[in-house]
Amino acid sequence: MTAKAPITQDVMTLPRKLPQEGKVNLVAMTRDQMREALIAMGTTERQAKMRVGQIWQWIYQWGVRDFAEMTNLSKAYRADLDAAFVIEIPEMVSRQVSEDGTRKYLVRIAGGHEVEVVYIPEEGRGTLCVSSQVGCTLTCSFCHTGTQKLVRNLTAGEIVGQIMMARDDLGEWPKPGEPKDETRLLSNIVLMGMGEPLYNFANVRDAMKIAMDGEGISLSRRRITLSTSGVVPEIARTAREIGCLLAVSFHATTDEVRDKLVPINKRWNIETLLDALREYPKASNSERITFEYVMLEGVNDSDEDARRLVKLIEGIPAKINLIPFNEWPGAPYKRSSNNRIHAFADIIYKAGYASPIRTPRGEDIMAACGQLKSASERERKSRRQIEAESGLG
Numbered sequence: 001m002t003a004k005a006p007i008t009q010d011v012m013t014l015p016r017k018l019p020q021e022g023k024v025n026l027v028a029m030t031r032d033q034m035r036e037a038l039i040a041m042g043t044t045e046r047q048a049k050m051r052v053g054q055i056w057q058w059i060y061q062w063g064v065r066d067f068a069e070m071t072n073l074s075k076a077y078r079a080d081l082d083a084a085f086v087i088e089i090p091e092m093v094s095r096q097v098s099e100d101g102t103r104k105y106l107v108r109i110a111g112g113h114e115v116e117v118v119y120i121p122e123e124g125r126g127t128l129c130v131s132s133q134v135g136c137t138l139t140c141s142f143c144h145t146g147t148q149k150l151v152r153n154l155t156a157g158e159i160v161g162q163i164m165m166a167r168d169d170l171g172e173w174p175k176p177g178e179p180k181d182e183t184r185l186l187s188n189i190v191l192m193g194m195g196e197p198l199y200n201f202a203n204v205r206d207a208m209k210i211a212m213d214g215e216g217i218s219l220s221r222r223r224i225t226l227s228t229s230g231v232v233p234e235i236a237r238t239a240r241e242i243g244c245l246l247a248v249s250f251h252a253t254t255d256e257v258r259d260k261l262v263p264i265n266k267r268w269n270i271e272t273l274l275d276a277l278r279e280y281p282k283a284s285n286s287e288r289i290t291f292e293y294v295m296l297e298g299v300n301d302s303d304e305d306a307r308r309l310v311k312l313i314e315g316i317p318a319k320i321n322l323i324p325f326n327e328w329p330g331a332p333y334k335r336s337s338n339n340r341i342h343a344f345a346d347i348i349y350k351a352g353y354a355s356p357i358r359t360p361r362g363e364d365i366m367a368a369c370g371q372l373k374s375a376s377e378r379e380r381k382s383r384r385q386i387e388a389e390s391g392l393g
């Protein structure tokens with residue numbers, strides 16, 4: 001196992017401040033939490049449920065941050081809300097726009113920490129790549145985020161707040177009273193930013209519940225994909241409690257190589273991971289599991305690897321997403337050649353699996369997969385530490 005044991009911090013999102021100390025943030029409260037908060041403020045039990053629905057719509061469908069604009073509530077009620085609560089999302093510190101239209105945001109969260117969020121526009125859709133932790137406890141040897149120590153888990157508010165911030169920037173909130181626009185700039189979410197989402201399960205779940213809620217952000221669960229490095233005990237729970245699509249950072253076809261690339265493999269090896277995926281109750285032909293596979297020259301990219309991969313995943317409704325390695329300063333690997341990637345893809349395709357090659361997006365602004373890292377974070381793992389932890393040294 002790695003020198004540092006992964007933590008399973010599973011803290012419910014609670015209001016950051018107590019009402020008597022100051023105002024409580026309503027963003028990302030679950031429906032039950034908000035109901036209780038409204039009752040504590042004096043709303044009758046009979047009315048509380050309806051008020052939650054109304055306030056959710058204002059916050060998540062219309063993007064309203066000021067209670068005064070919630071015109072279907074009485075003036076007196078709006079004033080009570082304003083005295084007790086705020087609607088607050090993380091602050092955007094900077095935005096870089098790539099030549100290909102990809103936008104990378106640097107977002108500041110409580111405590112002065114920073115995370116990166118990436119928006120990728122595509123034909124007919126747009127995907128937001130959301131972060132779940134500042135840094136990561138894991139140390140995948142090809143990943144830039146893995147060189148940054150875990151600073152903390154994001155709260156549910158900070159996770160759903162990334163989506164709201166992007167909609168602010170895209171100017172995507174409909175005007176109250178106008179019909180909702182069905183063609184969305186931000187139509188899909190991938191939990192593929194910084195951090196391991198399954199080591200921050202409760203907060204990720206609560207945030208995604210709001211993203212999927214018809215009175216919330218209102219995205220279909222099929223438009224949300226959670227990527228995990230393979231936290232096996234949380235995989236079944238993901239299907240049960242979130243119900244989104246699943247992607248797995250697979251990256252190798254033998255335990256020997258995967259131990260080095262994705263060190264969590266030393267705790268849950270390939271066979272254990274595949275068993276969990278075979279049982280993923282949501283998997284079906286229409287909801288296949290995505291196997292992410294980073295192409296590293298001379299490490300995991302041979303024809304033999306491709307054939308082994310096909311054999312390993314037999315029986316699992318799957319597609320294989322080949323990711324050309326994105327380089328970062330000091331990275332110990334090289335990207336496989338285009339010819340190699342295509343030869344690898346071909347073997348998988350001929351075995352009957354979709355094998356799209358992910359086009360790197362936003363490379364000029366370091367926004368591509370695995371390049372994210374908070375530039376301002378001082379606490380870095382040393383090169384030697386990474387090599388020791390990954391067994392590369």
Ligand code: SAH
Pocket residue numbers: 140142143144191192193194195196197227228229248249250292293294323324325326327328369370371
């Ligand atoms: N922690 C989660 C989600 C974030 S990483 C996970 O590991 O699945 C999102 C994807 O980018 C993962 O498949 C990850 O393995 C991949 N990735 C990380 N570093 C990369 C790099 N330098 N080049 C290409 N892909 C990378």
Ligand code: SF4
Pocket residue numbers: 136137138139140143144145146147193194195196229249
């Ligand atoms: Fe963490 Fe995922 Fe990067 Fe591995 S690939 S270090 S789990 S963010």
